[in-house]
Amino acid sequence: MELRHLRYFIAVAEEGSFSLAAGRRLHTAQPSLSRQIRDLEEEVGARLMNRGAHGIELTPAGKAFLDHARTALFEAEAAKQAALRAAQPARPAFALGFLSGTEIGLLPEVTRILRADFPGIDIRLSSDYSPALAKALLRGRLDAAFMRVEEQMGDLASKRVRTDALVFVLPANHRLASHATIAPQEIANEPFLFPSSTAPAVRRAVVEYLGRAGVELKPKHEVHNVVHAISMIASTRAVMLLPAYVKHFLPEQVTTRPARGEVPTLDLIIAWQKANNSPILKLLLSRTGKLAGAAA
Template sequence: MELRHLRYFVAVADAGSLTVAAERKLNTSQPSLSRQIRDLEQEVGVQLMHRSSHGIELTPAGKAFLDHARMALVQAEAAKEAALRAVQPARPTFAIGFISGAEISLLPTVDRVLRDEFAGIDIRLSSEYSPVLAKALMRRRLDVAFMRPEESMEDLRYARVRTDPLVFVFPSDHRLASKTSIEPKEIANETFFVPSKSAPSVRRAVLEFFRRAGVDIKPEYEVHNVVHAISMITSMRGMMLLPAYTQRYLPESMTTRPVSGEVPTVDLILAHHKANKSPILRLLLSKIGELAGAPA
């Protein structure tokens, strides 16, 4: 089993599609990627994923394998970085994680704040799902992470950076596109998608919002990330609730509308391990106001 097999497996699991993973993440062909996944399954000895009308779905064995595959890749990258650091002059190093997309608005401010005080700092960046970032913080693979609150964070401390409103996302020619805002009851009979468990905070916010509104939604499918959401909404002509900052990723064929009435929200936090006493961390925490002022 080679690291590339693990990278391919994780990419397909995240994308929910062999085609999307091959073309947009791995720069390879779909038949070649399929062969690599089959080779991995043969090596492991069980089926890890299967095709369905909804795309690629992980088997129970695949779901169990996924977390270990992610950690193996993280550890391999850490080993590589440790080897490189061993032959380089010592300088301050700070590892920062972002939920995918948040770095676009926050990184310029973070980079300026840190380099103003630590000119020679080596900033290591990663972009992942919030649960993966939490695990990396717990294992001290990251110094800080811009992420969503997680349910099990006993050893982590955090400060709120901002609160992101959720907005309805759907095709631009949808019947609801003529409205300036949308009430929950108006989507009762629509094809509706919810975030998968890879984004538990957003998932909880969406489900709780409809529960409070008294709307019994029956989600057609779950989506794993913004790219998957765009693909599913476009192909199935459905809709879903997503954080407002994701609007910058949408093609012209899709649009957003705010929620009418009580708006569901999710917090973006800056989290770190409680045992981390780094002066670089203290500096970043002291600048939380500047970070909160960065455009979403």
């Protein structure tokens, strides 16, 4: 088993499609990608994903394999970076994680703040799901991370950066797209998408919002990330609730509408280990007000 097999598998799992993974992420031919996944499944000895008309879905074996594959790639990259750092003169370093998508609004201001006081700083960036960021913080692989509030925070401290409202995301020519706002009851008979276990905070907020409205929905599919969600919404004409910042990623055929009633929200926090006394971290925490403005 080679690292490229793991990269290929993760790309397909996150994109939810062989064609998207081959074109957007890996820049390879789809038949070659399919062959690499088959080779991986033969070596593992189990089917890792099922191919369907609307993309791929991970099997139980695939879901278990995905976490370990990400860890293996993370460790390989960490080994490479450690070797590079050992070969270079020491300089201030700060490992910073972002919930995927949030770096678009935050990273320019974060970089400006850190480089103003630490001109030679080595900012090591990573983008991942919120639970993965929490694990990386607890294991000491990150100094700080912009993420959601997770159920298992352990020895992590946190500070709120901003609050994101959830909005309905749907095809631009959907019948509900003509509404100024959408009530939960109006989607009761619509195909609905749920975030997977990789986004537990979003999933909880969606379930609680629908529960308060007395709406019970059986999800048509689960999606793993924003790109997968957009693809599924466009191809299945389904509806989904996602944080409002996804507006920045949407193509013309997909749009958003505010939720009606008690609008569900999620806090974006910056989290760190309580024992971390880094002056770089203290500087970043002292400027969260500016970060909230930049993100908005």
